[in-house]
Amino acid sequence: MNKKTPGNxxxxxxxxxxxxxxxxxxxxxxxxxxTLDLHMFHPKEVKSVVLxxxxxxxxxxxxxxxxxxxxxxxxxxxxxxxxxKSHPAVVSFKLGGAGGGSWGATLVRISPPDSSxxx
Numbered sequence: 001m002n003k004k005t006p007g008n009x010x011x012x013x014x015x016x017x018x019x020x021x022x023x024x025x026x027x028x029x030x031x032x033x034x035t036l037d038l039h040m041f042h043p044k045e046v047k048s049v050v051l052x053x054x055x056x057x058x059x060x061x062x063x064x065x066x067x068x069x070x071x072x073x074x075x076x077x078x079x080x081x082x083x084x085k086s087h088p089a090v091v092s093f094k095l096g097g098a099g100g101g102s103w104g105a106t107l108v109r110i111s112p113p114d115s116s117x118x119x
Contacts, residue, residue, distance in 0.1 A: 032056045037068040038076055046076055050083045058089055058112055065108040066096065080106055 030036070036053045038046055050067065057065055069076035084093045089110045096105035 030056075032060045032062055034062050034064055035066045035068065038080070039068065039070060043076060043079070046079050047083055050080055051087070054087060054089060054108075054110060058110060063110050065110060066105055067108060068105045071102070071104040077103070077106065084108060 030053065032053070034057070036050070038049065041049050046069075053067075054065070057063070067080055069080050081093070084090045084106070087110075089112065091109040091111050093106050093108040095103045096107055
């Protein structure tokens, strides 16, 4: 079954999830270039997107990341920081500051889990 939505610019139907009556958009292919913009994701997806992006960045030897979560009320930022605090590859992270997205982005340093964590 498909639904048409006003937010769909081509007015093409999205398939419904087989377990829910919700639209399921096509998967988004992301370039692994060090910047992850979370604006295009649903808040429920943020944790898994960040985890997958970190793994993909490690595979591409991209160790400096910028995760754009927006300023808002801080819910996405808190979710991102929670994920980063518990990920073994994260060496450090901080808010973007001037020129780095201010408090709307987080700068992250990662390294392979088996490498030295001293930088």
